[in-house]
Amino acid sequence: MALSFIKRVFTFGPPPVEEPAPDVVKPKDSAEIQQELEPASRQEDLPVSPVDPVAPAEIETAGGPAADLPAENVEPEAVEAPPQGEAEEEAAALVPAAEPPSEIEVVPLSLLEAEAAADEAETTPAEATAVPAEPVLPKGFATAPEQPETVAVVPPPALNWFQRLRAGLARTSSQLTGQITALFTKRKLDEETLEELEDLLIQADLGVETAMRITGALSSERYGNDVSGDDVSRIMSAEITKVLTPVAKPLQLDLNHKPHVILVVGVNGTGKTTTIGKLAAKLSGAGLKVMLAAGDTFRAAAIEQLKIWADRTNSEFIGTKLGADAAGLAYDAYEQARARKSDVLIIDTAGRLQNRTELMAELEKIVRVLGKLDPDAPHTVLQTLDATTGQNAMQQVEIFRNVAGVNGLIMTKLDGTARGGILVAIAAKHKLPVYFIGVGEGVDDLEPFEAQDFAHAIAGLTH
Numbered sequence: 001m002a003l004s005f006i007k008r009v010f011t012f013g014p015p016p017v018e019e020p021a022p023d024v025v026k027p028k029d030s031a032e033i034q035q036e037l038e039p040a041s042r043q044e045d046l047p048v049s050p051v052d053p054v055a056p057a058e059i060e061t062a063g064g065p066a067a068d069l070p071a072e073n074v075e076p077e078a079v080e081a082p083p084q085g086e087a088e089e090e091a092a093a094l095v096p097a098a099e100p101p102s103e104i105e106v107v108p109l110s111l112l113e114a115e116a117a118a119d120e121a122e123t124t125p126a127e128a129t130a131v132p133a134e135p136v137l138p139k140g141f142a143t144a145p146e147q148p149e150t151v152a153v154v155p156p157p158a159l160n161w162f163q164r165l166r167a168g169l170a171r172t173s174s175q176l177t178g179q180i181t182a183l184f185t186k187r188k189l190d191e192e193t194l195e196e197l198e199d200l201l202i203q204a205d206l207g208v209e210t211a212m213r214i215t216g217a218l219s220s221e222r223y224g225n226d227v228s229g230d231d232v233s234r235i236m237s238a239e240i241t242k243v244l245t246p247v248a249k250p251l252q253l254d255l256n257h258k259p260h261v262i263l264v265v266g267v268n269g270t271g272k273t274t275t276i277g278k279l280a281a282k283l284s285g286a287g288l289k290v291m292l293a294a295g296d297t298f299r300a301a302a303i304e305q306l307k308i309w310a311d312r313t314n315s316e317f318i319g320t321k322l323g324a325d326a327a328g329l330a331y332d333a334y335e336q337a338r339a340r341k342s343d344v345l346i347i348d349t350a351g352r353l354q355n356r357t358e359l360m361a362e363l364e365k366i367v368r369v370l371g372k373l374d375p376d377a378p379h380t381v382l383q384t385l386d387a388t389t390g391q392n393a394m395q396q397v398e399i400f401r402n403v404a405g406v407n408g409l410i411m412t413k414l415d416g417t418a419r420g421g422i423l424v425a426i427a428a429k430h431k432l433p434v435y436f437i438g439v440g441e442g443v444d445d446l447e448p449f450e451a452q453d454f455a456h457a458i459a460g461l462t463h
Contacts, residue, residue: 168387168414168439169457176204176421177460180236181229189227194219197232205390206240206458207425214239237459240424244451249433251408254379259291259337259345261370261377265363265404266384267396268351271412273302275384275438276346277309278446284313288343293333294319295326295366296350306348312443316342326350327365334373347378360403367404382435385411385426390419397426411449412438420458 159167179200183193194215201211218227218235253260262279264272273296280290292310294317296302303319310317318336320329330347337345349363370377383406385393400406409432411423427434434449456462 164439165414165437165453165457169420169454173458173460176200176458177229177233180232184227184229184232189218189222189225193227201236205419205421205425207421207428209428210240210243210424213243233459233461237455237461240455240458241452243424243428244434244449244454247427247431247434248449248451249435250448251380251433251435253344254376255343257374257376257379259334259342260379261334261374262344262346262380262382263349263366263370263378263404264346264382264384265349265400265406266351267386270351270384270386271438272296272351272384273305273309273348274441275382275410275412275436275446276306276348277313278438278443279346279436280309280313280315281443282446283344284315289341290315290344290346291333291337291340291342292317293329293345293347295329295333295348297322297324297326297329298350302348302350316340326362327369330366331369331373334370334377360399363404380408381406382408382410385409385423387411387414387420387423390422393422394426394429397430397432401430401432406432408433408435410434410436410438410446414439420454423454424458 180197183196183200197218198211198215201214202208206214214236217239218232221235222231264276266272276292280292284290290313292306292315294303294306296306297320300322303322307317307319309315316337318329318333320332326349333345333347347366349366350359367378367381381404383397383400383404385396389396397406397409409423409426411420411434414420414437423434426432436446437449437454438446
C-alpha cells in the first residue's frame with residue numbers, strides 16, 4: 001500500500017500526453033508540482049525506473065475502495081489515500097504532504113515572470129524600441145538644418161484711407177521732415193535759416209509760391225526764437241492746406257445732358273484706363289447707367305483692359321478694331337450712348353507725349369467731333385497725373401490744358417515713391433480742381449481729394 005502511494009506521488013512512468021486546448025494553460029498534477037518544490041538533491045537520490053514496475057490495473061486497485069463505499073461506485077482514476085501506517089509515515093518524512101486538489105491553479109512565480117517577459121517581447125519588438133543610428137553622409141554632403149516650427153502669420157490690420165495716403169507720400173514727407181529737423185536743431189530762426197528752408201521746400205516740388213508762403217508764415221510767428229521741426233511741420237501743413245482747399249472739389253455731373261461725356265487724357269503710363277474703371281465702378285454702384293468707349297486704338301491691350309473693367313462694373317462697352325480712327329469711335333460711342341439713354345459716357349484716349357504735335361492734333365480732332373454732336377461736349381476733361389513724375393507734370397498740365405481744355409485733375413500712383421509736392425505747385429499756379437487721388441490698382445483705391453489730409457501727409461503729421 002505504501003509503495004502504491006509513493007508511486008502515485010512520484011508518477012513513475014511517462015504520463016499520458018493530452019493535447020491542451022488553445023490558449024489554455026494545462027493544469028499541473030501533483031507530481032509536477034512536487035518536482036518543482038522538492039530540492040534537486042533529494043530528487044537525484046530517489047530511484048527512478050524508466051518502466052513502471054506495477055501494472056496499471058494494479059495501480060488503480062492497490063488500495064481498494066473505501067470501506068463505506070461500494071466498489072462499483074469508485075471512479076477508475078479516483079483512488080483514496082491508504083490508511084496511515086509506518087510506511088506512510090516514512091514516506092511522509094521524505095516527501096512533504098501533497099495539498100488536496102482544488103479548482104485554483106497553482107503556477108510558479110518564475111513561470112509567470114517568464115510568460116510576462118514573453119508577452120512584452122511580442123508587443124514591443126526590440127527593433128521598435130531601438131534608436132536608429134544617424135546616417136553618416138559622404139564627404140561633400142551635409143544634412144539640412146532643422147526647419148523651425150511654422151508660426152501662423154496674422155495679417156496686419158487694414159489701413160484706413162489716411163494711413164494709406166501717408167504711406168503713399170512717405171518719400172516726400174520723410175525726406176522733407178528729416179531735412180527740416182536737421183536744419184532747426186539748436187538753431188534760432190534768422191534770415192539765413194529761412195533761406196535754407198525755402199530751398200528745401202522748392203526741392204520737394206512744392207513750388208516757389210508755396211515755399212514763400214510757408215517761410216513768410218514761419219517768420220511772422222517765430223522769427224528770432226528757437227524753432228523745432230514740429231513747429232515747421234505744423235506751419236507747413238497749415239499753409240499747404242490753404243493752397244489746396246480751393247481746388248479740392250467734387251466732380252459735378254450735369255445729368256441734364258444725357259450722356260454726360262467725360263474725356264480722359266494724359267501721357268503714356270499715367271493710369272488712364274485703370275482710372276476709368278474705378279470711376280465706372282463708383283458711378284454704376286450709385287445706380288447710374290455707364291458706357292465705356294475704348295478710344296485708345298493704338299494698343300490692343302488697352303482695348304481688352306477696358307472691356308474687362310466694363311464687365312466688372314456692369315457697364316456697357318463699345319470698341320473698334322486696332323488702328324481705327326479714334327475720333328470716329330468717339331462719334332459712334334456718343335450716338336449709341338444717347339440711343340441707350342446712358343447717364344455717363346467715359347472715353348479713353350491714347351497716351352500722348354506732350355511734345356508730339358501729330359498726336360496732340362488727333363486729340364484736338366476728338367474734341368471737335370464731340371463738340372459737333374453737343375456744343376457742351378466733352379462736359380468734363382480729366383487729366384491723369386503720375387505722382388512720380390515731379391516737375392515734368394507741370395509742363396504736361398499746361399500743354400493738355402491748351403489742346404484739350406482740361407478742367408480737372410486726378411493724381412495717380414501715390415505708392416510710396418511719389419513726389420506729391422508737385423500737386424501743391426500745380427494747384428497754386430493753375431488753380432485746376434483736383435477731384436480724386438489714387439493709391440493703388442484696386443477698384444477701391446480711388447478716393448476724393450481732401451486738402452487737409454493731403455497737407456498733413458506731406459508734413460508728416462498724424463491725422
